[in-house]
Amino acid sequence: MSGLSEKERLGLKKILGFMTTGDLISLSNTVTNKMIVVENVAEAVETILSFSKNAEELLRRKKVQRDLIFKYLAKEGVTMSPNSEKHQLIKRTLELWSSAKANDNVPQQPTASNSRDIKEGFDPLVLGQQFCQWFFQLLNSQNPSLGQQPQEWGPQHFWPDVRLQLAARAAIEQTDELLGAEMVSLRLLALTSAERLFFCPNLEPHGLKALASPHGLVLVGVAGTIHRDSACLGIFEQIFGLIRSPLDKNSWKIKFINLKIKGQDPLAGMEGTAPALSYTSSELQRLCSS
Incomplete structure (x- = not known):
């Protein structure tokens, strides 16, 4: 045996x-x-x-x-x-x-019980890593080609007035802007459930940045690769704006998302390193204060 x-x-x-x-x-x-x-x-x-x-x-x-x-x-x-x-x-x-x-190993959505308050000693990067693990596992679970039980996706993870800006560049450039928890939730769901995309975020230091404003907004930026089955289709950069919801167990909810997707030349192959986030800390700071 x-x-x-x-x-x-x-x-x-x-x-x-x-x-x-x-x-x-x-x-x-x-x-x-x-x-x-x-x-x-x-x-x-x-x-x-x-x-x-x-x-x-x-x-x-x-x-x-x-x-x-x-x-x-x-x-x-x-x-x-x-x-x-x-x-x-x-x-x-x-x-x-x-x-x-x-x-x-399955990370839970960051809530008041498992992430620290925005106060002295709060590390937005820890929240950013925890949030990205939770978010991308949840989103990827909706992909039918992975053959796993879809987790509970829906508008409950977003603020009612959430805004999504989606820019995709492959053969042609396409931009979308959607408002509202239902519309944003359905558009993101379509990426994995209908288009069968798989997001692989780079949670190493060069792929992830996070910072907090004094007013309670936490910005998380992450880069990564996008796959369908065994093929790598390109790279993505995603910025999340997170704010706590005191009426919903003080959990973090998504206030806005900026998502950029860039297709790669199929002849070029992947670079030897995982994608790095191109946003600088000062650019994130401007988003945080806007």
């Missing part, structure tokens, strides 16, 4: 679930040296898990492709650079499974 923990077994089952029947049976033959003949997917999965020495050995198998591990981590809410190599994805996956808090 294999030495897999329960968390490793559950995680590996999810990754194996992304594979084709042919690849699963081929992998089962490799792992068992063709000593065991399997007749269906369920038998193949159990056989692979039983005959694998450990999780790392199985993840390193050629049939367990890099994209499958990337997709698994995305579904678990773990943000990785789209340029990550397979060994980096394996390392992060093993860390996730070995962590005692693996089941608590």
Whole structure:
């Protein structure tokens, strides 16, 4: 029998679930040296898990492709650079499974109980990271190609007079401005549910900035890449204006969003580093005071 923990077994089952029947049976033959003949997917999965020495050995198998591990981590809410190599994805996956808090990995919407007040000692960057993890996991969960249970998306996450400015530049430039929680919520939902886009934010220091005004507005700017299935379509920059709602458990709600999407030349390929946020702190400060 294999030495897999329960968390490793559950995680590996999810990754194996992304594979084709042919690849699963081929992998089962490799792992068992063709000593065991399997007749269906369920038998193949159990056989692979039983005959694998450990999780790392199985993840390193050629049939367990890099994209499958990337997709698994995305579904678990773990943000990785789209340029990550397979060994980096394996390392992060093993860390996730070995962590005692693996089941608590899904970030909750920042509220009064889990984010600090705007006062001395408040760090807007901590809120920005926490908010972006929550927001993009929530938005990405609406993408049917990820095959996960959609989380509760809707106008309740926005102020009633929220404003969305959307600028998309590919073959042609397109700009939209929408007002109101219902309209903004539906337009953003369409990006993932209808257009099947997947947003991968860069939460490293060069991809994320945040600052707070004395009047309670917190500005969060983030850059990242946009994907559809295994293809990287381009990059995005998104600025959020957040204000607490005292009537709704003092949780943070979105007051405005500026979203810029830039398609990439398919022949150019991705740069070696994750996208950086082009807005300077002074530009964010001007937005904060406008």
